Ligand SMILES: O=C(O)CCC(=O)C(=O)O
């Protein structure tokens with residue numbers, strides 16, 4: 382039998398034992414109401430918000446929640462719909478078709494996997510299948526490792542990653558403006574890597590027992606997420622709150638390395654994704670990461686006598702490897718120099 386949740390979960394009426402989290406580590410409030418204070422920012426270039434107001438809202442979201450949403454952002458809505466439909470079709474393919482893409486080898490540039498990062502190492506499994514494209518750009522160098530099924534996979538996902546790249550550059554420059562650092566600061570090296578992860582959480586007979594995407598902060602620079610079904614939650618002021626699924630919006634999540642570069646002015650929120658009883662949830666998550674050799678440290682202009690440096694310089698790779706070690710061992714991050722984050 383396939384170990385992919387998307388292949389066997391239709392045939393079960395209760396949660397198999399290896400997916401049931403022990404009491405105390407269960408998700409708790411899976412129906413947390415959506416938080417209406419998270420900014421939803423209209424980025425329309427004509428007839429939309431005043432530019433200064435956009436920057437103000439971006440800063441408010443990034444400081445108070447570590448997160449905001451954008452609409453009218455320039456990524457064509459039809460392309461967002463096509464990409465979402467394509468991935469739903471991917472996870473609905475017969476188990477034999479999906480088996481060709483399944484791998485536990487984390488070094489692969491494209492793979493389909495299940496649970497956390499490694500099904501075999503997880504003490505308790507997560508109710509999730511995922512695909513990862515380690516690198517989307519340059520497209521021509523990477524696209525050959527992507528699936529050819531469903532038809533148009535490479536064309537649609539390729540176009541999606543080109544559009545998301547443009548939006549990323551725009552948002553990073555607005556963050557520069559808000560922080561008062563030079564435009565282009567995040568160009569090239571600091572935003573070199575674009576990985577696309579698609580998480581698929583099939584309907585679950587009892588969402589209160591399982592984890593979809595477990596509580597974590599993102600170890601990269603910035604994350605852009607597309608969702609259409611409720612499930613993403615952030616831990617805010619001591620409780621879980623939902624992030625409203627808004628059609629054709631992107632959720633923009635400040636990640637650990639941007640928290641460091643901003644010298645703690647922007648925060649990297651703890652978040653997770655919960656499952657639903659009746660409906661599958663698919664999310665498209667683009668992770669922007671500096672080149673692994675980049676040294677991540679607070680921007681000089683953000684450090685002063687009244688604003689002492691909060692983080693020591695560390696290579697980007699250290700953030701990523703400490704995250705992977707944490708996910709593998711389910712322990713907190715041990716390196717005291719890195720933002721301290723997880724359960
Ligand atoms: O699927 C989601 O909504 C959250 C995914 C996420 O946090 C991640 O993949 O890092």
Ligand SMILES: [Fe+2]
Pocket residue numbers: 597598599652
């Ligand atoms: Fe995340």
